[in-house]
Amino acid sequence: MNSVFNEQILADKLSKLNSTQQCIETLSHWCIFHRDKAELVVTTWGKQFHSSEMAQKVPLLYLANDILQNSKRKGNEFVTEFWKVLPSALKEMVEKGDDHGKNVVSRLVNIWEERRVFGSRTQSLKDIMLGEQLPPPLEFGRKRSRSVRIVKRDSRSIKTKLTVGGTAEKIVSAFHLVISEHSTEDEEMNRCKSAVHHVRKMEKDVDMALTKAKDPKRKTLSKELEEEENILKQCIEKLKVVEANRLTLVSQLKEALNEQESELENVRTQIQVAEAQAGEASNMRKHLDDEDYVADSKPLAITSTSNDTSPKAGQTNKKTAAAIAAERRQKLPGCQKLHRFQPPTILFHIQKSLYQIQMF
Known part of the structure; x- marks a missing residue:
């Protein structure tokens, strides 16, 4: 430009x-x-x-x-x-x-x-x-421009507190873009619905005009359809921008959801490890506080066979932090497929109406 x-x-x-x-x-x-x-x-x-x-x-x-x-x-x-x-x-x-x-x-x-x-x-x-x-x-005009300035100012002040390029900053930017276009989106949606309804309403008149050769109504209907077709094409282009903005926001939210689920599992893993170690520390402290307690100086003989991995009597099945973490990783939702984002239904109806106009 x-x-x-x-x-x-x-x-x-x-x-x-x-x-x-x-x-x-x-x-x-x-x-x-x-x-x-x-x-x-x-x-x-x-x-x-x-x-x-x-x-x-x-x-x-x-x-x-x-x-x-x-x-x-x-x-x-x-x-x-x-x-x-x-x-x-x-x-x-x-x-x-x-x-x-x-x-x-x-x-x-x-x-x-x-x-x-x-x-x-x-x-x-x-x-x-x-x-x-x-x-x-x-x-x-004056009131709206003031509100726009406030929104932009607040958005900038929020962004300065976030890491540039980070997940949170991306979500704020994508969400702000969707919200700032919301009034235009509503206007275009209503405009599209009106045009789609008008084209559908004209179908009977078109069918009647097509039954008569050189019917004078044909030119009038054709002109009206051309105007509606132009409106629908404009709506499609503008709604595609809306769709792209919302798709970006949904993508950022899904990415953040996966990231938070992963972090949640990490926290839960650390909690389990800490609980296990806290229990062990408590047992050792009790033994130390008991002046009469004497531990067996002989090491505990442990025999094992290839087919018997169960703990012996008197033994506890303790898991290391690594083992606990490995189990938690298997439960992460990383392999789950994301739901495919569906475009607004209004686009389907617009494209259908355009097809009907072109057939005429």
């Missing part, structure tokens, strides 16, 4: 922008990479928008939409800044644009309201952004 940024470079990129997905996503990622310059990015975007021909304004709106939706997971800088300039831009499109431009505005506003890009509101987002009065300032 190019680290060089200035207003002129951005203006040049905006002037060359077209409506292709690759072009929009490339510039969107570049802008998000420079999110610390969010205010300058949006200000430059606004200047370019108002000075461009009407046809060039549509890809600029698509760019704003892509930046808004893909930057939220990293902070609300762009959400706050675009909220200041989008109302006037959208009003200009509605007042001076053609039907295509007006449809783009309507569709984008509906998407932002459905996905709560600018937060939850009792009043319609369309009424707020296209109304005569100036939109109220966003409140959630």
Whole structure:
């Protein structure tokens, strides 16, 4: 990613922008990479928008939409800044644009309201952004950024107390990554479920349209399916990132579990060895304290045969620490197979729906 940024470079990129997905996503990622310059990015975007021909304004709106939706997971800088300039831009499109431009505005506003890009509101987002009065300032941006700073600060303070690269530090990092993406994950899951439900609901209409040649409904259904297909593809990509993050966390937790089980067995082994030695020490101390006790000076004759390994009368079957440790090692769960991590069920339904769309 190019680290060089200035207003002129951005203006040049905006002037060359077209409506292709690759072009929009490339510039969107570049802008998000420079999110610390969010205010300058949006200000430059606004200047370019108002000075461009009407046809060039549509890809600029698509760019704003892509930046808004893909930057939220990293902070609300762009959400706050675009909220200041989008109302006037959208009003200009509605007042001076053609039907295509007006449809783009309507569709984008509906998407932002459905996905709560600018937060939850009792009043319609369309009424707020296209109304005569100036939109109220966003409140959630400041509060959320503060909570993000607190989380990051706490995470750093915790990590400084852990060994870098150690099991605990890896778990904290993996868990923090999952938690920080949780709100986005919930949003994408709901979005996916909605798209899957919509595709399934369209199956009957598609079947009916396919029974008639040149049915005018075919084009409408095809367009709707294309939109749902794009949504599902986006969901798959984003949920794969979620899956990878959770898989990393599960892997770290399983590794920690195995490590702790091994340490637990070591502790239990040491306890058994210590108990055996404590008992022996107690017996020897009792003999020493008994002034009348005299040990047999003759060594105890021990005879053994190849078939008789049982202790003789008067003898105790004592185990050395090594023998106890060997027995405990045999009980370690190291040979147990880990359960295979199953990906979220929602991915299966999404892929099934995509297959149905492609068959159409």
